[in-house]
Amino acid sequence: MLLLLIILLPLAGFVYLGLAGKHLREPLPGIIASALTGASFLLVVALSLGGGAAWEIKDWLPGIPFSLVLDPLSSYMGLVVTGIGFLIHVYAIGYMHGDEGFSRFFAYLNLFIAMMMTLVLAGSYPVMFIGWEGVGLASFLLIGFWYTEKKNADSARKAFIVNRIGDLGFLLGMALLYSLFGTLSIAELREALEASHVLPLSLGLAGFLLFVGAVGKSAQVPLMVWLPDAMAGPTPVSALIHAATMVTAGVYLIARSSFLYVNLQDVSYFIAVIGILTAAYGALSALGQWDIKKIVAYSTISQLGYMFMAVGVGAYWIALFHVMTHAFYKALLFLASGSVIHALGGEQDVRKMGGLKKYLPRTHLHGLAGALSLAGFPLLAGFWSKDAIITATLNYPFGGTGFYIAGLSVAFLTAIYAMRWYALVFLGEYKGDAHPHEAPPVMTIPNDILALGAVFAGFLALPKPFWNLIEPYLAPALAHVEVHHMSLGLEWGLITLSAVVALAGLYLGYLAFTRWALPKWYLTFQTWSENAFYVDLAYNAVIVTPLKELAYIWSLLDGALDTFYVYVAGVSGWLGERLTRVQTGYVRAYGALMVFGLVAMLVWGVLR
Amino acid sequence: MSAFDLIAGVLLVASALAAVTLKNAVHAGLALVGNFLVLAMVYFALEAQFLGWIQIIVYAGAVMVLFLFVIMLLYDAKADVGVDRLRWMRPVGAALAAVFFLALAYAFSGVGPVNPLADVKLAGGLPGPLGKLLYGLWLYIVLLIAVLLFVATVSAVVLVQPQTRKARVKPQVSERDRELEEVGK
Amino acid sequence: MSYYLLLSALLFAIGLYGVLSRRTAILIFMSIELMLNAANLALVAFARGSGNLEGQAMALVVIALAAAEVAVGLGIIVAVFRARSSTSVDDLAELRG
Numbered sequence: 001m002l003l004l005l006i007i008l009l010p011l012a013g014f015v016y017l018g019l020a021g022k023h024l025r026e027p028l029p030g031i032i033a034s035a036l037t038g039a040s041f042l043l044v045v046a047l048s049l050g051g052g053a054a055w056e057i058k059d060w061l062p063g064i065p066f067s068l069v070l071d072p073l074s075s076y077m078g079l080v081v082t083g084i085g086f087l088i089h090v091y092a093i094g095y096m097h098g099d100e101g102f103s104r105f106f107a108y109l110n111l112f113i114a115m116m117m118t119l120v121l122a123g124s125y126p127v128m129f130i131g132w133e134g135v136g137l138a139s140f141l142l143i144g145f146w147y148t149e150k151k152n153a154d155s156a157r158k159a160f161i162v163n164r165i166g167d168l169g170f171l172l173g174m175a176l177l178y179s180l181f182g183t184l185s186i187a188e189l190r191e192a193l194e195a196s197h198v199l200p201l202s203l204g205l206a207g208f209l210l211f212v213g214a215v216g217k218s219a220q221v222p223l224m225v226w227l228p229d230a231m232a233g234p235t236p237v238s239a240l241i242h243a244a245t246m247v248t249a250g251v252y253l254i255a256r257s258s259f260l261y262v263n264l265q266d267v268s269y270f271i272a273v274i275g276i277l278t279a280a281y282g283a284l285s286a287l288g289q290w291d292i293k294k295i296v297a298y299s300t301i302s303q304l305g306y307m308f309m310a311v312g313v314g315a316y317w318i319a320l321f322h323v324m325t326h327a328f329y330k331a332l333l334f335l336a337s338g339s340v341i342h343a344l345g346g347e348q349d350v351r352k353m354g355g356l357k358k359y360l361p362r363t364h365l366h367g368l369a370g371a372l373s374l375a376g377f378p379l380l381a382g383f384w385s386k387d388a389i390i391t392a393t394l395n396y397p398f399g400g401t402g403f404y405i406a407g408l409s410v411a412f413l414t415a416i417y418a419m420r421w422y423a424l425v426f427l428g429e430y431k432g433d434a435h436p437h438e439a440p441p442v443m444t445i446p447n448d449i450l451a452l453g454a455v456f457a458g459f460l461a462l463p464k465p466f467w468n469l470i471e472p473y474l475a476p477a478l479a480h481v482e483v484h485h486m487s488l489g490l491e492w493g494l495i496t497l498s499a500v501v502a503l504a505g506l507y508l509g510y511l512a513f514t515r516w517a518l519p520k521w522y523l524t525f526q527t528w529s530e531n532a533f534y535v536d537l538a539y540n541a542v543i544v545t546p547l548k549e550l551a552y553i554w555s556l557l558d559g560a561l562d563t564f565y566v567y568v569a570g571v572s573g574w575l576g577e578r579l580t581r582v583q584t585g586y587v588r589a590y591g592a593l594m595v596f597g598l599v600a601m602l603v604w605g606v607l608r
Numbered sequence: 609m610s611a612f613d614l615i616a617g618v619l620l621v622a623s624a625l626a627a628v629t630l631k632n633a634v635h636a637g638l639a640l641v642g643n644f645l646v647l648a649m650v651y652f653a654l655e656a657q658f659l660g661w662i663q664i665i666v667y668a669g670a671v672m673v674l675f676l677f678v679i680m681l682l683y684d685a686k687a688d689v690g691v692d693r694l695r696w697m698r699p700v701g702a703a704l705a706a707v708f709f710l711a712l713a714y715a716f717s718g719v720g721p722v723n724p725l726a727d728v729k730l731a732g733g734l735p736g737p738l739g740k741l742l743y744g745l746w747l748y749i750v751l752l753i754a755v756l757l758f759v760a761t762v763s764a765v766v767l768v769q770p771q772t773r774k775a776r777v778k779p780q781v782s783e784r785d786r787e788l789e790e791v792g793k
Numbered sequence: 794m795s796y797y798l799l800l801s802a803l804l805f806a807i808g809l810y811g812v813l814s815r816r817t818a819i820l821i822f823m824s825i826e827l828m829l830n831a832a833n834l835a836l837v838a839f840a841r842g843s844g845n846l847e848g849q850a851m852a853l854v855v856i857a858l859a860a861a862e863v864a865v866g867l868g869i870i871v872a873v874f875r876a877r878s879s880t881s882v883d884d885l886a887e888l889r890g
Contacts, residue, residue: 585889587882588697592813595704602711609796617800624804628811628824640823647830654797654841656849659833659856666856671826671863678867679819682874688816693883701813709806716798719842730840733849741850753857760861767868 003055003068006043006078007117009036013110021103030093033106037089037113041082048075056123064184067123073477076320076470077120077252084244084327085113087446091335092236094443095342105145105234112138116245120252124185125174128253132170132217135246136163142241143233155229162226166216170253173209176202190259199263207260207267210253218250218304221278225536227301228285231293235338238293243300243334244327251307251319258316258479269398272312276406279305281533283413287420288529291348292337295421298532299374300330302414306389309403314481315392317471321461322389324470325381328453329373333421335447336367340425342443343436350424352432359436364426366447373454375418376411376502384458386411387498391463391491395483408501415505416512423513463491612653619646631688633679637672644668656733797838804831818870818880822863829859 013036021029047053053070060066070078089109096105115134122128144156178184180200181192193199214220219227230242241247254261254271261268282302289295303326310319341348343360357364373382390411393403430436438444461470465488485491512518518526528534623646626639644667651660692698731737742750808831811824833852840848874880 580889583889585886586694587885588694588813588816592697592700592704595701595708595809595813599704599708599711602708602715606711606715613796617796620800621803621807624807624827627827628807628815628820633817633820636820636823640827643827644830647834650797650834651837654837656837656840656852659837659849659852662853662856663833666860667826667830671860674863674867675819675823675826678870681871682819682880688820690881692816698814701810704813705806705810708809709802712802712805713799716795716802719795719798730844730846730849733840733846737846738849738853741846742853746850746854749854753854753861757857757861760864764864764868767865768871 001055002043002047003053003070003121006040006047006082006121007068007114009040009043009114010110010117011114012036014107014114017103017107017110021107024103026097026102027093029103029106030089030096033110034086034089034093036110037082037086040113040117041079041086044070044075044078044082048072048079054123061126063182064124064126066127067185068118068121068127069123069187070121071477072474073252073255073320074120076474077323078117080324080327081116081120081245082113084331084450085109085116085240087449088236088240088244088331088335091239091338091443091446092234094440095236095338096234097440099234101145105142108138108141108145109236109240112142112241112246116249119249123187125177126184128256129170129174132213132249132253133167135241135249136160136167136217139163139230139237139241139246142237143230145233145237149232152232155226155232159226159230162223163216166213166223169209169212169216171213173206173211173213176206176209180206186256193259193263203260204264204267207257207264208270210257210260211267211271214250214253214308215274216250217253218247218308219278219301220250220274220304220308221281222535224278224281224301225532225539228294228297228532231291231297235293235334235341238297239331239334239338242297243330247300247304248307248323248327251304251311251323254308254311255316255320255478258311261311262314262479262481265398268312268314270312272309272393272396272403275305275308275310275312276403276410277305278302279309279410280406280413281305283410283417285529285532286417287413288526288531290350290530292340292350292353292421292425293334293348295350295417296330296333296337299333299414299417299421302410303330303374306386306407306410309407310389310392313393313396313400313403314483315389315395316478316481317461317474318385318388318392320474321470322385324460325373325385325454325457328450328457329370329380329382332366332447332450332454333370333374335443335450336363336370337425339363339366339439339443339447340436342439344432344434347432347434350421353425353430354428354432355426355430356436357426359430360426360438362438362444363447366444366451367422367426369451369454371418371422372506375415375506376498377506378499378502379458381454381456381458383499383502384462386414387495388461388463390498391486391494392483394486394494408498411498412501412505415502416509419506419509420513423510427514463495464488616646616650616653619643620650632686634676637676637679640675641668641672644672651733654733655730658733658735658738660733797841798835801831801835801838804828804834816881816883818873818882819867821882822866822870826859826863829855 010033013033017024017029017033024032047070052072052075054068056065056067058065089106092105092109096102099105112135115131115138117131119128119131119135122131140156140160143159144153147153147156174184177189180203181189183189183192216223227242227247231238233242261271279302282298282300282305286295286298286302289298303322307319307322307326310316310322339360340353340356340363343356343363344353347353369380373380376383376386390404390407393407394400396403461468464485531537620643623639623643627636627643630636630639644663648660648663648668651657651663805828808824808826808828811827812821815821815824833855836848836852836855838848840846840852870880873885877884
């Protein structure tokens, strides 16, 4: 029952704040929401220390129980979600200060936490799907939080519609799994899979469809277009939903289903390819952005690509390790961006920033920690997890070296754009005309904690010969993958190599964006990158516009049909109007008609 | 066909025509009484003595008295005055009635007595045999008729009960006028 | 006996004409009584023709039925008269299209 409480607490917050929030004075809704999320976090901690828990309603749907499970994997993920979620809730109390929809915002945030925890704790796919759709809804509501502007509402719809494509995949995958095994409970599926020697042929399709769901939710190529637009929401939303938690749900789904994917080499290979493509695309697009949040958004896409590459090559625990470190430093980057935006009174263009190191010393430190962690500066959290992923690709039997080189190159790019972000925002001279002021403590303290995480979280799982706490903890919940360990010397050599690459990238970025005049070819690239390689344009041309045209054609047909029916209705209306004349209201006239009928029948009967 | 039949037929038709054409409702009612009395005679002739007496007592007596009573009560003696809004109804009604009669007459023309008249044994239609039939084979029908009469009596009383509460059935026309007036204000 | 049947048909037709041509509710009612009696005449004539008492029994039932009908019908007429101050059925023409 306590397990259920993890979900019910934030859900109660959502209901209460949604119904009564308007009558509460400003900080109160935020405090309630934060407290409930914090309580959820403590519950997860307590239950994890108690060794996990499970809860289910037997006959929720015929043959499908409603089951919640707290095993190492879900407790790990749940800690990230509620922990980071709690910090972001607290931060949002300051960030949303004075906003009209203050209580509405926290109601939505609590809804998100509730749904995300449903997703995480789900013991069967349908339950996970509830959470999956629920976080989609919360994401939609929060992206369009300032819905009075058309752009924001459009972004929300875009996110929802693109996600729908993925959700359809998830749904079909579930259906296929159910038809193959007759159960959707994850534990039972795992048993069934491990017991069967011959795998059904369509299992690959099922895995692929589930992956399509993950692609939508985690903004992988080709469904990545919604995530940058999702930045229309308030910054804490971007941090919580579109960086730290929801978008990693896809990774979580694959990790949850690792027992399935471990048997599907081809699908896994596909996942890895999609992952590295996404990583490259995100990194290249991040380079040209001018919006402080969009840089971070594309970087999120890129980092998610890394995670998918990791699950693709079978390094499930490393993907989750990266989920955690990424949650720390990406939430930190977003919240630092939020502080900057807050300080500049809503300015998001990095060309009007610069030199903020002087004005925002605390936020500058947060930004520096986040950017360096993202760039993979040696010994920071991002360094360890990203290096672990890149190294893991080398063990991948199918083209591991290619993945390794690509991953390393993207890491180099990552370092460059991370430095670009940092340099444009904090270094140089201030180019705007606002009066920057440091954020209140309610915003900086959560950032302090996140910064600590971004710097030190990597020490939870170090390469050999040092300690590794995460892999053994997660091992029981993940599929077992045979890894032949490389020699210590080679491994540390590779670590040094990636450290050198990251440092080189940082240095190059520093030089390029503070000292050099940029060459012409770079400016061309810049334009392409700024527009994210015109993917939106291409999608519009290939998919959206033809569909709109088709819809227009149908609407014409529809109009013709409508006209036809309007005329039919008109004719019967006219006829009815004529016929009402028969109803004169005179009883005698009715009597005459009755008698007429009687006589007619009589005559017919007599003469027959 | 005897003289009685002829005279009865002429009287019946004449009184019936009077009943449906006379302008004065009391006259029409009296013509109907006459019609019923002649009909009672015909019943006697057709070996239906009990029925004839019932016809006199119930119809010519009770029912028609009720009719006349209501006519008097409602000051309705001068009936069917003023403009007829359905002037075409008279010829149409006459035509329909004529067609109806002709069709029925055509149908009846082929009907003859089932038993030769000599063999007929109706025992004069006296109450004894009729009672045996009614309280034997027709018992349930008699009971149902009894229930029906009871219900009719109760409903008649309820219908004409003076409105003790606020009048539910008000003259709708004046109601409408008052509403219009209120709107006009 | 077919004479009386014809007579009954004629009486019925006259009643029918009365129902259609009369405008006062009470007079219409009287015409209906005429029609009922015409039917009774036919029943009695049939009884005579077939030598079976059942026709007369049926006529008796019709008379009882007519009595009940008169009670209710006159009650309605009185109620309508109270509401409308009129017994003309043409005045009751609100329910029209």
